[in-house]
Amino acid sequence: METSQNIQETLSSNEIMLNLTDLKKVYPTPNGDYVVLEDLNLYVKKEEFITIIGHSGCGKTTMLSMIAGLNEITDGKISILGSSIKGPGPDRGVIFQSPSLMPWMTAMENVMLGVNKVFPHGNKKEREDICKYYLNKVGLSGAFHKKASELSQGMQQRVGIARAFAIKPKVLLLDEPFGMLDSLTRGELQDVLIEIWNKEKITAVMITHDVDEAIFMSDRVVMMTSGPSAKIGDILPIEFERPRSRKKVLAHNDYYEYRKHLINFLEH
Amino acid sequence: MKDSLLRAFRFLGLGFLEPVVRLAAGEDSKKNVIQIFKKVLAPIASMILFLGIWYTGSKSLYNKEANYAIEKTRSERGDAESEKTRDCIASGDVSCQPNTLPSPKQVWNSFQLLLEDHRQISANKEAFIVKTSALNKKRLEQGKDPIVYTGRPSFVDQIKTSIKTVFAGFLLAFLFATPIGIIIGLSETLRNSFNWLIQILKPVSPVVWLLLVFMIVKTLTKDSTGDTSYIISFISVGLCSMWATLVNTAVGVSSVDKDYINVAKVLKLGTFQKIFKVILPAALPLIFTGLRITLSVAWMVLIAIELLAQSPGLGSFVWEEFQNGANDSNSKIIVAMFIIGFIGFLLDQIMLTIQKLISFDKGSDV
Structure with a gap:
């Protein structure tokens, strides 16, 4: 943590997109307060992709939903470009673990729901073009008008990705977005996500359980200690060049060093 | 053609006719015959069973009522009168029929009668409307309420x-x-x-x-x-x-x-x-x-x-x-x-x- 603080001091404040300072979350229970997060400090630079890894129940999702504004902050501060967040808002796009599409709407309508909100001034054609652009990007050019309930899990999550990018958020929050998919689909969707991200370079915070996913996707892997009172345990910068290819990453010598480092942390 | 027919049937809640359609379209006959048996014949069999139980039940109730009526006449008015009651019941005369659960056939007859009654009443009504139309027009001109049919x-x-x-x-x-x-x-x-x-x-x-x-x-x-x-x-x-x-x-x-x-x-x-x-x-x-x-x-x-x-x-x-x-x-x-x-x-x-x-x-x- 000391290292992270030091780096932060050397960065000028306008390079930091998202900043969590002394974040604390307490859930009251019948047996007294339960402290989920305490003294959590983390910053994310502009155009940075970080992943958060840690044991189940350590408070990763709590932290992410606090950033999203869906969960109240007990103490501390979350700020985007220097200003504190107040509740949820379209400057933070969220991709949930379950696709969370409205099953009664088509793929297009689902994406449109957010686009309408963010670009209320554009005409219908323009808004539709935005939706189409992102649906094409996630490989759903043939399924614009399919009902969400008719799409497979993988395709639904593609719509979820399109919906999140289409509102052009400042920060993208991903809560184990591929956790419910089989490993083949997961690989495909990682490629889809990273490809669209390479273009848009939206600051992203992603929770994952998958060490390989974390190394492949992110610039830094943030390791959280186990709860209660979870905080940042360690941060591992991943120095691979972008755009990355899975093959090259896997063949790189550092890959196994990174992997060992992460697994070591998780096992202790 | 077949698929749209099947979809229409399913939509209308007639999904049980699916194997019939499939059989008519010349699909796998053995499988569809079994399906017909399961989905069409089995319900028909249960209907027959239902009618059978109804019929026997009403028959036994009828006999019970009939015997009771005969015995009652015997104890009150003697053998000769009770024989008369028995004959009356057997002849099917309406005046002495036991009043109990009706048989399926009686119910069906009543249904026909009710329909016949409806036809008659509708005819009456129409005749009435035709008959009063001229009069009603006149009443309307005079600012009075029209005469309406008030029959049963x-x-x-x-x-x-x-x-x-x-x-x-x-x-x-x-x-x-x-x-x-x-x-x-x-x-x-x-x-x-x-x-x-x-x-x-x-x-x-x-x-x-x-x-x-x-x-x-x-x-x-x-x-x-x-x-x-x-x-x-x-x-x-x-x-x-x-x-x-x-x-x-x-x-x-x-x-x-x-x-x-x-x-x-x-x-x-x-x-x-x-x-x-x-x-x-x-x-x-x-x-x-x-x-x-x-x-x-x-x-x-x-x-x-x-x-x-x-x-x-x-x-x-x-x-x-x-x-x-x-x-x-x-x-x-x-x-x-x-x-x-x-x-x-x-x-x-x-x-x-x-x-x-x-x-x-x-x-x-x-």
Whole structure:
């Protein structure tokens, strides 16, 4: 943590997109307060992709939903470009673990729901073009008008990705977005996500359980200690060049060093 | 052709005819014959079994009544008279038939008779309208009310009246209970504050509702001379049946999947959009389940309410027949019973079809 603080001091404040300072979350229970997060400090630079890894129940999702504004902050501060967040808002796009599409709407309508909100001034054609652009990007050019309930899990999550990018958020929050998919689909969707991200370079915070996913996707892997009172345990910068290819990453010598480092942390 | 036919059948709730269509189209004959046996012949067999039990049951009840009548005459008036009674019963003379559960055949005959009666009454009515049309025109010019047919309504007319009443009641329940259910569902405070009222009023019997409505409507319509029994009965039907919709709507609206709500929050949808684009569509399956229950409850209580409110319809038909005690009254009551059941089933099918059309949740066809 000391290292992270030091780096932060050397960065000028306008390079930091998202900043969590002394974040604390307490859930009251019948047996007294339960402290989920305490003294959590983390910053994310502009155009940075970080992943958060840690044991189940350590408070990763709590932290992410606090950033999203869906969960109240007990103490501390979350700020985007220097200003504190107040509740949820379209400057933070969220991709949930379950696709969370409205099953009664088509793929297009689902994406449109957010686009309408963010670009209320554009005409219908323009808004539709935005939706189409992102649906094409996630490989759903043939399924614009399919009902969400008719799409497979993988395709639904593609719509979820399109919906999140289409509102052009400042920060993208991903809560184990591929956790419910089989490993083949997961690989495909990682490629889809990273490809669209390479273009848009939206600051992203992603929770994952998958060490390989974390190394492949992110610039830094943030390791959280186990709860209660979870905080940042360690941060591992991943120095691979972008755009990355899975093959090259896997063949790189550092890959196994990174992997060992992460697994070591998780096992202790 | 075949596929669209199958889809149409399934849509209309005639899915059991699927193997027949497939067989006719020349598909795998062995599999389809088995399917026909399962889906078509087995229900027919159960129908035959049902009629058989009905027939034997009514026969034995008939014999019991007949023997009792013969024995009674014997003990009261001697052997000769009892022989006469026996012959009278055996001859099928209407004057001495035992009054008990009618056989399927008697019920069928009554059904035919009722239809015949309907044809006759309709003919009378038409003749009456033709006859009075000239006179009515003149009365209209003089500013008088036209003369209307006031003869006895036929069985079919009673059915029509009943359906009209049930739809008026259902509409009332729908217009009243859905908006209230939505409002209550959206606000936890309102839900908590009105819960006691709903829980207490929900189990109240149709009869009591009828009396309550009667008290209110009677006073409200003090100045009017018209027949209020129809108004009373449809309002009572609506009040009895609306609870299912109210509770289901409130539950549906308040228990929308947290994920959908989170999406709405993250996208910062306005209240209006949140309600109409997210919450209502998500709650629609439950709302519809409520409406289906409401319609079937409405149909069920309608008969009792018509009977008590003296308003025309199937309920008063049944009651009049029961009071009538004529020879074929019992079989007419059974006819009414089947008609009531059949229409109830039909109404439910209609609701199911509408639900399939507008709801996203295609899985719920229970």
